[in-house]
Amino acid sequence: MKRIILVFGAIVILLMLLFETSKRIWLSSDFQAEWILAVLALVFFGVGIWVSRYSKAKPKEAQPWTQDLVMIEKLGISKRELEVLEALADGLSNKEIGAQLFVSESTVKTHVSNLLVKLDAKRRTEALKRAQELQILPK
Amino acid sequence: MKRIILVFGAIVILLMLLFETSKRIWLSSDFQAEWILAVLALVFFGVGIWVSRYSKAKPKEAQPWTQDLVMIEKLGISKRELEVLEALADGLSNKEIGAQLFVSESTVKTHVSNLLVKLDAKRRTEALKRAQELQILPK
DNA sequence: TTGAATTTGGTACTTTAGTATGAGCTGCCT
DNA sequence: AGGCAGCTCATACTAAAGTACCAAATTCAA
Numbered sequence: 001m002k003r004i005i006l007v008f009g010a011i012v013i014l015l016m017l018l019f020e021t022s023k024r025i026w027l028s029s030d031f032q033a034e035w036i037l038a039v040l041a042l043v044f045f046g047v048g049i050w051v052s053r054y055s056k057a058k059p060k061e062a063q064p065w066t067q068d069l070v071m072i073e074k075l076g077i078s079k080r081e082l083e084v085l086e087a088l089a090d091g092l093s094n095k096e097i098g099a100q101l102f103v104s105e106s107t108v109k110t111h112v113s114n115l116l117v118k119l120d121a122k123r124r125t126e127a128l129k130r131a132q133e134l135q136i137l138p139k
Numbered sequence: 140m141k142r143i144i145l146v147f148g149a150i151v152i153l154l155m156l157l158f159e160t161s162k163r164i165w166l167s168s169d170f171q172a173e174w175i176l177a178v179l180a181l182v183f184f185g186v187g188i189w190v191s192r193y194s195k196a197k198p199k200e201a202q203p204w205t206q207d208l209v210m211i212e213k214l215g216i217s218k219r220e221l222e223v224l225e226a227l228a229d230g231l232s233n234k235e236i237g238a239q240l241f242v243s244e245s246t247v248k249t250h251v252s253n254l255l256v257k258l259d260a261k262r263r264t265e266a267l268k269r270a271q272e273l274q275i276l277p278k
Numbered sequence: 279t280t281g282a283a284t285t286t287g288g289t290a291c292t293t294t295a296g297t298a299t300g301a302g303c304t305g306c307c308t
Numbered sequence: 309a310g311g312c313a314g315c316t317c318a319t320a321c322t323a324a325a326g327t328a329c330c331a332a333a334t335t336c337a338a
Contacts, residue, residue, distance in 0.1 A: 015180075022176050037161055037179055041154075044180040048187020078314060091265025093294070106317050113296060123324085124264060124295075126230025139278050217284060233325070245287050252326060262294085263325075 018043060068135035075118045084111040089128055089137050207274035214257045223250040228267055228276050
């Protein structure tokens with residue numbers, strides 16, 4: 001952390017020095033206007049990119065996960081079926097899902113069976129893979 | 140894609156116009172040197188940040204996924220078992236996995252059964268969830 | 279080369295998953 | 309009121325998954 005502060009401080013100081021130098025060169029008119037402006041623009045352009053990359057490298061962790069409600073609608077997946085699907089993703093058995101949702105195992109079987117048709121899958125594992133691909137379940 | 144090209148082209152043109160304007164203002168010396176330089180520096184700094192963010196927004200898809208080999212070792216998961224686990228994540232049945240790996244369904248059952256013990260799971264779906272949590276399978 | 283781990287495969291069995299079908303109930307829309 | 313969609317549950321069945329136990333071939337390091 002100390003190193004970060006030092007580096008950033010050094011960068012700022014260097015930029016201010018560059019700024020001052022540009023001004024002095026300009027006032028003394030030893031060089032063409034274009035060059036001073038171009039160098040300044042390029043340097044600050046580069047610094048902008050560098051700062052952006054550096055500041056983005058850290059909070060990049062949290063991936064924005066958004067459930068594709070449109071897809072859910074399109075496939076005709078109901079609220080209850082979605083609940084079953086999410087429980088499914090937790091690796092629960094039909095019986096356990098039933099206990100969690102306060103319904104019988106039969107009901108869960110019906111929901112799962114419907115999900116398999118709607119997700120075009122033959123097995124629950126395939127359904128989970130499909131649901132992840134379709135952005136219905138988080139990856 | 141066309142829109143992207145148009146936007147970028149417009150930005151470049153605007154920057155060149157800004158550059159020209161700076162030069163003219165400078166030559167006519169209507170303003171202080173500091174201001175011209177400062178505005179130019181700030182604008183290019185901002186553009187640098189913008190370009191960086193935009194160009195990063197696209198190849199951001201590939202999430203740096205690293206398989207936790209240490210965990211695999213710790214759990215005593217063999218090479219073959221790992222192959223079975225990956226096929227499992229593709230939603231394949233034991234029979235299909237066997238066909239893919241050129242072994243019998245019996246063999247796959249054995250591997251899966253061992254995986255369940257090593258991953259501390261009761262079902263294959265639970266095993267997949269555990270494997271993702273343990274960074275053995277990509278999320 | 280010997281021993282341990284891995285890989286393979288089988289039989290027999292239990293459990294879970296999935297299908298097919300039917301049916302009762304509720305809420306909502308027309 | 310009638311109809312439709314969603315949720316519920318049951319029975320009966322088939323298919324797949326999983327367990328237990330055994331055993332042979334292979335690999336690979338000591």
